[in-house]
Amino acid sequence: MSDVLDAYPQLLRGAWTTVQLTVYGSVLALVLALVFGLAGTARSAWVRAVGRVYVEFFRGMATLVLMYWFFYALPLVGFRFTPMAAAVLSLGLNIGAYGAEVVRGAVRAVPKAQYEATVALNFTPVQRMRRVILPQAVALMLPPFGNLVIELMKGSAVVSLITIGDLTFRAKQIQNATGETLWTYVAILLIYFVIAQALQSLVRLAERRVDRMLGRRAEAT
Template sequence: MLNSLPLYLNGVWVTVQITVAGAALALALSFAAGLLGSARRRWIRAIGRVYTEFFRGVAALVLMYWLFYALPYVGFRLDPMFAAILALGLNVGAYGGEVVRGAVNAVPRAQIEATTALNMGYVQRMRLVVIPQAWAAMLPPMGNLLIELMKGSAVVGLITVSDLTFVVRQQWSSGGDTLVVWGLALLFYFLIAQALLLGVRYLERRANARLGRGPAFRAAPEPAAASAGGSGR
């Protein structure tokens, strides 16, 4: 089993690469779709809605197959890893778009009106007021989507990507002990998920601290309450 450890670690590294690259693409698409979906003009909202509804309604595995196996018939051949990242990013980005749209629309209307009264432009208003508050609200559901993306990467071996599941299946088919081989798969995926969750929670703490919601910004105790213990002297 120790001889196979480098193979497992290589599979873990490929899984991490796909997860990080897919998450970056999904985040960019989420913001694009979410901001389009929260726009005032109906035709702009329609663009975001078309992307969101289409890619939410298509299975990531089917999209992955289409990108890798069908596109060559029309003259486009994608690298297996790029096809996997693209499929997962497009799929998860569609779900993330709804998260971004909901978080942006949840910013109190009075604050939007205040930025208008201060003569802020759209970019300035989004950068200074809307996005910081929306970012803090969207991080928890985005963390869930990140874990779903990581778990969704377990099927990329079907388009010849040597990820963790692909390596595990090879070791299993080569006579490896079923309990040990798949137990290692469970352990590695759990460790990857925990590392991702720690990163998301760190971002949550930073986002909330910037908005004055972190532990460092808790109000000090009232003087009367603080001196209650000594009032009976």
């Protein structure tokens, strides 16, 4: 166990890489989720079809397969990605597909009377979405989005297979150097747990802020 504790700088470097992957991947996933989720609520059948193709394709694709595709296969036809870019793209595209369904469902869940009120007030479609529909939908999106971000963080554990020195990669190095299997993986289990709890706390904070913005009374947590 002491050998594992002595190697804590390596674990911290790996944890920082995992946090970076989570942040970058989450930002990409959020952008894609909003774009294709809103596309799923569009009046145009063609726009809805584009959103559906994205969701069905990337939701059904394993993240690891996408990583191998970006990092090992595409360079064969002239498209090269750094390991970090390949990992972020893979994680973002996969989780963004799930997030798009969250966005679509949240927008659809806003009471129809709210939409009718914006029409009566002569709001443009952009004003309707920005000022009335989306703020209420965000309150519904946050809890499932929090779960998806944690899933993305846990999914990043496979990026060591494309040479990224994340937390799992550093743990394997420490295990090979010290022979300590049990305590090495106990250590990274705890670190992953701490990161997940930090992410969950940020989501809860965002939920409370959105509730206050909408004039709702935040539930005690």
